[in-house]
Amino acid sequence: MKPARYLLILFAFVSLLLLTTTPSQSQRPTNVEQRVNALLAQMTLEEKLGQLQQLDGEGNGNFRPEHLELIRKGLLGSTLNVRGAQRTNQVQRVAMNESRLKIPVLFGFDVIHGYRTIFPIPLGEAASWDPSLAERSTAVAAQEANNVGVRWTFAPMVDIARDPRWGRITEGAGEDPYLGAAFARARVRGFQGNDYSAPDKVLACAKHWVAYGAAEGGRDYNTTDLSENTLREIYFPPFKAAVDAGVGTLMSSFNAINGVPASANAFTLTKVLRDEWKFDGFVVSDYTAVRELINHGLVGNEQDAAAAALNAGVEMEMVSRSYNTFGPKLLEQKRLSMATIDEAVRRILRIKFRLGLFDNPYTDEAREPNALLRPESIRLAREIAGRSMVLLKNDRETLPLNKSVSSIAVIGPLADDRRAPLGWWAGDGKEENTVTPLAGIRAKVSSQTKVGYAKGCEVKDDSTAGFQEAVNLAKGSDVAIVFVGETADMVGEAASRSSLDLPGRQLELVQAIHGTGKPTIVVLVNGRPLSIGWIVNNAPAILESWMGGTESGNAIADILFGDVNPGAKLPVTFPRTVGQVPIYYNHMNTGRPPEAENRYTSKYLDAPWTPLFPFGFGLSYTNFKITNLQLSAPPIQADGTLTVSVDVENVGKRAGDEVVQLYIRDVVATMTRPVKELKGFQRVTLQPGEKRRVTFVLDREQLGFWNREMRYVVEPGEFRVMVGSSSADVIEAKFEVAG
Numbered sequence: 001m002k003p004a005r006y007l008l009i010l011f012a013f014v015s016l017l018l019l020t021t022t023p024s025q026s027q028r029p030t031n032v033e034q035r036v037n038a039l040l041a042q043m044t045l046e047e048k049l050g051q052l053q054q055l056d057g058e059g060n061g062n063f064r065p066e067h068l069e070l071i072r073k074g075l076l077g078s079t080l081n082v083r084g085a086q087r088t089n090q091v092q093r094v095a096m097n098e099s100r101l102k103i104p105v106l107f108g109f110d111v112i113h114g115y116r117t118i119f120p121i122p123l124g125e126a127a128s129w130d131p132s133l134a135e136r137s138t139a140v141a142a143q144e145a146n147n148v149g150v151r152w153t154f155a156p157m158v159d160i161a162r163d164p165r166w167g168r169i170t171e172g173a174g175e176d177p178y179l180g181a182a183f184a185r186a187r188v189r190g191f192q193g194n195d196y197s198a199p200d201k202v203l204a205c206a207k208h209w210v211a212y213g214a215a216e217g218g219r220d221y222n223t224t225d226l227s228e229n230t231l232r233e234i235y236f237p238p239f240k241a242a243v244d245a246g247v248g249t250l251m252s253s254f255n256a257i258n259g260v261p262a263s264a265n266a267f268t269l270t271k272v273l274r275d276e277w278k279f280d281g282f283v284v285s286d287y288t289a290v291r292e293l294i295n296h297g298l299v300g301n302e303q304d305a306a307a308a309a310l311n312a313g314v315e316m317e318m319v320s321r322s323y324n325t326f327g328p329k330l331l332e333q334k335r336l337s338m339a340t341i342d343e344a345v346r347r348i349l350r351i352k353f354r355l356g357l358f359d360n361p362y363t364d365e366a367r368e369p370n371a372l373l374r375p376e377s378i379r380l381a382r383e384i385a386g387r388s389m390v391l392l393k394n395d396r397e398t399l400p401l402n403k404s405v406s407s408i409a410v411i412g413p414l415a416d417d418r419r420a421p422l423g424w425w426a427g428d429g430k431e432e433n434t435v436t437p438l439a440g441i442r443a444k445v446s447s448q449t450k451v452g453y454a455k456g457c458e459v460k461d462d463s464t465a466g467f468q469e470a471v472n473l474a475k476g477s478d479v480a481i482v483f484v485g486e487t488a489d490m491v492g493e494a495a496s497r498s499s500l501d502l503p504g505r506q507l508e509l510v511q512a513i514h515g516t517g518k519p520t521i522v523v524l525v526n527g528r529p530l531s532i533g534w535i536v537n538n539a540p541a542i543l544e545s546w547m548g549g550t551e552s553g554n555a556i557a558d559i560l561f562g563d564v565n566p567g568a569k570l571p572v573t574f575p576r577t578v579g580q581v582p583i584y585y586n587h588m589n590t591g592r593p594p595e596a597e598n599r600y601t602s603k604y605l606d607a608p609w610t611p612l613f614p615f616g617f618g619l620s621y622t623n624f625k626i627t628n629l630q631l632s633a634p635p636i637q638a639d640g641t642l643t644v645s646v647d648v649e650n651v652g653k654r655a656g657d658e659v660v661q662l663y664i665r666d667v668v669a670t671m672t673r674p675v676k677e678l679k680g681f682q683r684v685t686l687q688p689g690e691k692r693r694v695t696f697v698l699d700r701e702q703l704g705f706w707n708r709e710m711r712y713v714v715e716p717g718e719f720r721v722m723v724g725s726s727s728a729d730v731i732e733a734k735f736e737v738a739g
């Protein structure tokens with residue numbers, strides 16, 4: 001054979017070998033790592049620091065020319081608030097065509113509970129106790145957001161919140177780590193799918209890492225002081241669930257934790273996140289949180305702030321510019337190493353590659369017009385809102401109302417308000433798309449029904465001038481429905497309240513309407529637990545509608561008139577008075593648990609120790625019975641599993657949903673343990689008379705805790721297991737973990 005032929009055969013053989021060993025999907029990380037490293041090797045220090053910088057595009061899609069200049073020079077890796085397919089493409093073209101290394105810009109935006117189709121506030125959605133709904137709503141949010149050029153959402157917010165004074169309680173899944181973890185997982189899956197480079201997915205960001213929800217006094221941004229056990233058992237689990245579900249990024253929070261601000265906290269950022277959990281994505285600081293290390297008193301100037309945050313493990317700096325400004329000097333002074341900078345850049349580039357940004361930096365502008373408010377998205381928003389609303393009281397079957405009732409008085413400042421249902425962080429939700437309760441009711445009732453409307457008062461101000469009109473309307477109607485609560489700007493960021501009462505004159509409005517003697521149904525439109533004792537004692541029916549999103553009014557009408565049977569349960573305790581806060585169901589027992597007859601026990605002189613509504617509470621138009629609690633095989637070994645099962649039966653006359661909840665208590669342990677801890681739940685739909693066996697499995701993951709040596713252990717001894725329809729309504733059994 002001629003040498004040329006040899007060469008040809010050799011070439012064919014090598015090509016075949018290469019072809020058959022092309023990296024498969026599962027090997028993709030290696031490929032990504034190679035691309036990251038190749039790029040990193042070409043970057044100047046300034047370009048590296050540029051990747052660590054995120055700047056605010058100044059809202060409304062306006063893009064400051066100096067930011068474009070930074071992108072051109074490769075000095076800006078990410079923006080927030082820049083959106084719209086056209087706008088993001090325009091900005092991206094500068095990065096792709098005019099910058100030296102053509103590293104695409106990552107566009108972030110707060111898509112919390114919907115982009116244009118707005119779903120219930122996350123606290124409300126958690127009340128559905130159905131994480132699959134959260135997965136579906138975040139999938140719609142991702143699809144809409146991606147189509148307008150947003151590739152990264154600052155969500156899910158997975159902060160546990162035990163203090164309803166804190167306005168941001170509205171953004172999370174409530175007070176419980178187990179429920180919170182389930183929703184965190186679902187939301188990450190919904191936003192990211194299996195592959196967040198897909199054209200209908202976005203990169204997610206679990207925030208705010210960590211313990212932001214424990215702000216002292218419920219005052220936003222305030223400091224926190226928590227034991228490591230409390231961090232690991234209460235505040236970490238939803239983040240762990242998000243990381244395990246593959247979340248690409250986390251956001252470091254504003255607060256300090258035990259004296260070290262979260263945005264410079266090596267324990268949480270490096271030891272836990274990187275070393276223990278093996279997180280390989282990146283952390284972005286919250287808005288100017290790096291510079292705020294100065295106010296915390298951790299550092300005296302911005303240069304030191306940069307060193308503290310970057311060395312602790314915050315890779316991207318949002319809005320303040322300490323890394324960029326002081327990075328070179330810190331490097332020179334050896335207070336920052338090139339290895340640290342490279343690691344930060346590597347993490348950010350890794351995510352940009354995984355997001356497919358390099359291969360697919362632009363958004364197809366043709367898709368945008370058909371991407372938003374699709375009929376199926378609107379239908380889903382209505383369904384989820386209906387499944388999130390909690391029936392708090394329903395005496396003498398006041399609800400559901402008959403659709404052909406002859407006259408209805410729709411009253412209250414939130415009866416026809418288009419903004420409140422969208423809640424805080426309403427993405428690019430538009431008031432014009434909101435269905436108000438008044439519109440929902442009008443669309444629902446028969447054409448003979450007279451629906452009157454009177455506002456009565458505003459949410460916040462002091463005027464009662466509208467009361468008379470509202471009272472007259474109620475007097476002339478068969479039934480009154482009063483919509484009271486909070487405005488959107490009373491919840492969310494920087495919206496802490498020192499009172500949980502209804503603001504303004506709203507309670508008096510309810511009292512005036514109730515005084516007419518007409519059946520007065522109260523619908524709450526609000527973003528946090530409220531202390532509504534008078535209403536609970538007097539109104540025959542109360543519906544917690546939260547801030548239910550675009551379709552809120554339709555969903556409310558579906559429930560009020562019985563087309564939807566409410567089945568949601570509170571994901572957070574409702575206190576009787578703000579003075580009981582913090583009040584949460586999974587508290588420790590104390591040495592002197594409250595006893596009515598014994599003064600020297602843990603309680604108040606001037607208020608009961610029990611909440612207004614317990615965690616897990618919610619009614620239905622039908623009734624359920626939970627019976628026949630059985631355990632598989634007690635005792636079990638510390639690493640064994642236990643099966644717990646109950647019968648749940650619909651003993652009423654309508655089809656409906658029950659959320660069967662399982663709690664445990666470790667009776668004696670080397671650390672005090674909560675009186676109850678949620679460790680399982682299932683929402684089941686049952687026809688009248690239908691009975692179903694519901695089964696839970698408990699294992700090490702549910703039975704253990706972090707002991708004094710900070711080891712996760714299951715200790716031998718007695719456990720109680722409780723199953724029921726709320727944290728305060730359970731049947732129970734015991735079992736032993738063998739020693």
Ligand code: BGC
Nearest residue numbers: 080110154207208286287493
């Ligand atoms: C909030 C974050 C949000 C960020 C960007 C901050 O003020 O705390 O939750 O993602 O702004 O808008």
